[in-house]
Amino acid sequence: MRQNLFVAALGLVTGCDALLRFGCARLTVQRLDPLVNPGQIPSSHLHQIIGGNSFNASMDAKTHDLAAMSTCTSCQFSEDFSNYWTAVLFFKAKNGTYKRVPQRSQSDISTTQGGMMVYYMTDALFDTAQKSTVTAFKPGFRMLVGNVGYSTRNEARNFRQLTYICMQNDGTREPETVNFPTKACPYGIMANHRFPTCWDGKNLDSPNHQDHVAYPESGTFESGGPCPSTHPVRIPQILLETVWDTRAFNNKADWPTDGSQPFVWSSGDPTGYSSHADYLFGWKDNSLQKAMDGHTYVSAPMLKTQSIAQQNKCTVPDMVKEDIDSWLPTLPGQAM
Template sequence: MKWNTLVAASGLFAPSTALLRFGCARLTVQRLDPLVNPGQIPSAHLHQIIGGNSFNVSMDIAKHDLPTLSTCTSCQFSEDFSNYWTAVLYFRARNGTFKRVPQIPQQGIESTQGGMMVYYMSDALFDTAQKSKVTAFKPGFRMLVGDSSYSSRDQARDYRQLTYTCMENSASRSPESIGFPKGPCKMAIMANHRFPTCWDGVNLDTPNHRDHVAYPEVGTFESGGRCPSTHPVKIPQILLETVWDTSKFNKKEDWPTDGSQPFVWSSGDSTGFSSHADYVFGWKGDSLQKAMDGHTYVSAPMLKTQSIAEQNKCIVPDMVKEPIDGWLPKLPGDVMVK
């Protein structure tokens, strides 16, 4: 799907300098993946999803207008009907059973049910100036970062900054690792999903949901690295932070006898290298562009907000009837651990 090629070629992209940081409550947790497995019920593995309630088993780019079809969103900004999703973390006990790891809402969104913290940035996370110019996404835009089939460090090099933080307390943000932390984390494991920040300016999507976006040619987004000539348009960096409460599973007697870490993604990955996330743009009208043009840092007075109670009310019915909680003899979908 292509956007207006002439507009892309003309360079008519509005300058923007802003950082948005906001919480989104859980919309649903079920085996659906309208990007990788459109129309398939159920999809291969379990996902946690946030955002607008038009999320469905099939979200055709030409027919599925999220702001029009959604009646609510689980995100703080009520004009954001986008959908964001990642795999789900499980604990594998020594006896071979599995239990879903609960999520911890971050400071400021403590009452949300599950969910994630979402960032849209034009510069490094804690750069309050946010001087760089970025272009907001266009209707129909979608992308995928990471690969659920990866299981090695070399494979994970394809995607920059998909990391984990072994949290000692709620302020922990470093150090970051590429694979799962090797030992127990006092508070939690935070999964960090950073999406590519360069766009080809033409395609809203590509068959693999990856080729229309790219990482900077040199350096990183945070260091101001330039975009490659094939993907000249700088877009906001989306960062998803999910805090998994692994503290409930820190008893060494429950861990594998060989000392290896016991956490697995719902995709069956026990290394952490398969970390991945999906994004479908769904901001209403030009609200995101206005926010990114607003020279704001975290707060966004030009956007409408809703209460956490309203966020928590926004849910999607369960379309896949299967147990995902309690102690399970196998991962949902009978996914094998690798």
């Protein structure tokens, strides 16, 4: 069902009623996490990051203005200096060594260097009108969805719609699972990260980076569920899509003999239940609010854009300087 609706939405790219959907090239891949491990070089596990190039190990919300301190962004909309990041996918071979799985761009941004597809929406993906009113994030806003320590389906129920899609082709958008696919995926594995859509209206962050946001009190974002009284302010739905190019690892002869699947997150999780993503707001001035109020999202004439070549040029230095691309005896950050 989601695939058909997704295709229908993309068919309106040249129209005036759609959603904000844009590609971001890879900014960097390294062990940094300024939200959970601020100032720590390196952080506990590897992340893939997109967005503004002021990204660093230390990004204090009170002093680090992403829009003012960044000189470029790896995202299509050049006013978006936000940072978005997730863990990195690895293939674990029979001999116990690990190989980083590369990211694969979706077809309409196929020349970006890896990265993600980013969505901001006021209504469900398949609601082409997108007429609801939302309050854009404020400077200093940040949040985290998911939990790196989760390893069971029951734990994962605390977060809605952190899912995987075993892609048969570029257009595959169903079915979605909450655990890693258990069979080889011809086109790759898509990881989906959907953030909460209700805010307490006061706090730009919270100690666990989660308590200041919430899911709808009943129903879902897609069904138009109301926000709880504790978090009454409706904020845009952020969806991140990352396609992991697993094609080089699809030979079942290389998979574990016990029938289990061979992919793990960079945190060491082989289940997929620890899926998580981080967000630091960094749109310039009120550009995001104007886009959310404009209801002309995908083309978004009120926003400035840049070429994919410009996106690809935006990077940050390697601050950790460790090998992440060879066949590794352990995951980066794990002891031998």
